[in-house]
Amino acid sequence: MTGPTINVAQTPPAAEVISGRGRFVKRIIKQPATVLALVYVVAFVLIGIFADVLAPYDPMKQNFSAVLETPSLQYWLGTDSLGRDSLSRILHGARIAFWASSQAILIAVVLGVPLGLLSGYVGGWFDRILMGFNDILLSLPGLMVAFGIIAVIGASLSNAMIAIGIIFSTRYLRLTRGVVLAEREQLYIAAAQVTGVSIPRLLFSHILPNIASPLIVQTSVLFGAVILIESSLSFLGLGASVGIPSWGGMLNEARLDYARQPFLALPPGFAIMLTVLAFNLLGDGIQDALAGRESVTDNPRPPQPIPTVSVVGDVSPQHGDVADEPKKALVLQDLEVRFPSLNGEMTVVSGVNLHLNVGETVGLVGESGCGKSITAKALMGLIPPPGRIVAGSLKLNGQELFGSSRAQWQEIRGSRIAMIFQEPLSALDPTYKVGDQIAEPLRQHDHLSHKQALTRAIELLDLVGVPEPHRRIHDYPHQFSGGMAQRVVIARALSCEPDVLIADEPTTALDVTIQGQVLDLLRDLQAQFGMSMLFITHDLGVVADICDRAMVMYAGQIVESAPCESLMLHPKHPYTAALLGAMPQNQKRIGELANIRGQVPQPWNLPTGCRFHPRCTFAQELCSSQSVALSTVEVEHHVRCLRAEELQLELRQ
């Protein structure tokens, strides 16, 4: 074998992956107002282009036999004081509005976007000087500057639009620079630099497509604004030359003849209003669709009901020896969690049974996407909608929790089941002092006064090993290092002395020497409080360090469960053995690492039979056809494998 002929599992078929663009169109279609606005805008543009063909009369042609007429079959929108057809003038006015606005927007884009790209990318003095100028221009009222420029270079629509284009370029500059600053942190920029991509290509081919969306939104909104300004200027006689049909000019003429024919003001007035409105609505709609928001009324799904629960009887494997069974703090049975997908609901977690004895630490191990975090969230009653628990029972000290109301869960969470997370700094609110954050659950659940709670917070911080706790309760989260912040999170989780602590990858984001400290701390605290702990991690080394028992999850199922020693020294499931083999355990540089071919299957694409069989080196025909149950091979050692009894899994040490 020369190259790694790894069999990379295929990505799901195209039909199941909606491209970003497809999703965007879908979201747009779900917004009726946006669709309507889009239709209007398209019509506006077409009218602007084809006004000559569409208009029933020459807009300049005067007919003194039909002056100031009200709408009729011959003149749909009536005529003005010179007998010119209003409809034809409105249609031609659209042309003026469209071309003039396009001109201004084009100038604004051509000036603003490249300068913004450069300013954001280059930074430094260039950026500071340019933004200084930009801020000055932005602080001037647009219409006034347009007046000024017209005064200097003479009144014409074209001049006015150049002026407005220059003023509006500042908006593009500022927006572009802002998004470039954010985008510059993305690694693909560094990757392109390393490739040797030239700066213009980097700006226009790499960065621009990724920041196009906010620019499109901006353009839509600005189009409306320019049309308004064009109309204002024409109304004042500073825009389109007198006689040329423009909406603003028509409005001005209507003003003169208001007493004789009040209807005359309505067509241009409505044309301006509707057009500006349509552009603004379209901009908002695009923005919402890009952000993934959908208006609530468009969502056919009713608010989530409390999960339907089918409580299953006690079918724990070691049902026989009830007498000297250790006391169980938490029992989860037959958990099944589903999430909606394009082809109906998909089951993300199924048939998960687990229990925590009092004072015990159980590890839940698996790779990303195996369902371990969803299981943890279910234990906290925190499955994010639209996901739902379809079956299962969760008992905390004998009390059923699934089916509890929101208020009941709030009472349980934080006081009887607590949780700590992977990123300690994002688990803390940056705007509150840590002392108040630790005190909060105490005040809510134990009804302590503010002072009592703070005193307790100091005790807790001292307990978790934060030096000078009386001083540090007044500090904000950003003043703590990662390891110290995780200690604060642990202190908060322990504040109400919970029965069960769920730790979701609590040491993954920490440095390895700090990880050891936090593991030692959790171990000490557990002994002190007598609580049970569910430790979720992908690192079998961490499990070996802190857990008594461990369960391995794969594709939404538990595939092996055993005491740590038994699980890691004598694994019975090929997946567990493969995971252990794939860890580069301080191995010398000899040969290849054992790897598991392919990838974790997606929940919408689960294999039949044993879910691991396509990647398993020991798979037989039966494995792909027959679904496998969890069976007991030794005391407390359960395996989901048809060949568990016969396989001798060798571990490379």
Next chain:
Amino acid sequence: MSHDPILSLDQLHVSFLKRDFLGRISDTLHAVKDVSFEIESHQTFGLVGESGSGKSTIGKAILRLLKPERGKIIFDGEDLQSFGLFTPLSYRKQVQAVFQDPYSSLNPSHTVANIIGEPLTRHLGLSGKARQQRVIELLERVGLSAYHGGRYPIEFSGGQRQRIAIARALAVEPRLIICDEAVSALDVSTQAQVINLLESLQRDLAVSYLFISHDLAVVRHISHTIGVMYLGNMVELGSAERVYERPLHPYTEMLLASVPLANPIEQQKRRMARQQMRRVETNARKRVERGCPFAPRCPYVMQVCLEQMPAPLAVEGGGMVRCHLHSANGSELSSPLESRIPVPKKD
């Protein structure tokens, strides 16, 4: 060891300036302090350290994504300082990179074929059929298929994306690839696949790697030589074997002892050792201004450690260590660390 470095760093120093709102320098952060090492041709140099140790900064300086304050970076006999403001394409062609986060290191609006093809056009002037042919070759080399070329990064898993990033780095047949935490974001099974791929590419294409990682286990597996970083300083340097089997610096020792093993019996022993070490460590929490940066956490700290930074000391068989424990008598270096360290006081 044949001495044929492709890249050498000589007293590299990188600092970041913090400015106040008037643009005046208010604070200086020394991210990398006078670091020197060499990467041998066709070999892997592993750079380990915890967050904030300056290991990624070194990678960025080599890639010319930031400017060092002083010190030299010499690639294939050429001093990078001589390049001036712009980096010549010839250097870009020879030094490539694979970054940590496979999600943000690929441009979401470009197809895979474009991502891999861009350096081909830029450096080799390939286009049309020839370019397409080479893209397919590269895709297959990293374990993907030709039809993946038309897709966008969003359609791939983390491991597959990292393969695409590797294919892009390989496209112009570079001589050195900087792998900055290249496998850290991947799951264990995928991580092993990517490590094996990197190793097989080195065998076939004779490429050198600078492998930057916080994961000691991974670094040991992939590296020939290892440098250990602590707060901007390189505290130990040596062959992978020697550093892991016989760590000379107390920090290296602590790092190695901290990696949890997936073996409950072994891990219990390590835990005991770790707790023992910590008991000493917590007694010595002080800030040091001048001395060894590791002194406040060091179980073997002496008075001299708080006063003066130890100089690099050559180790028998290559490499160096910066620690006062060894500076009294260099010839003792061949004996194991434990026999010479003063037994930590217990109180």
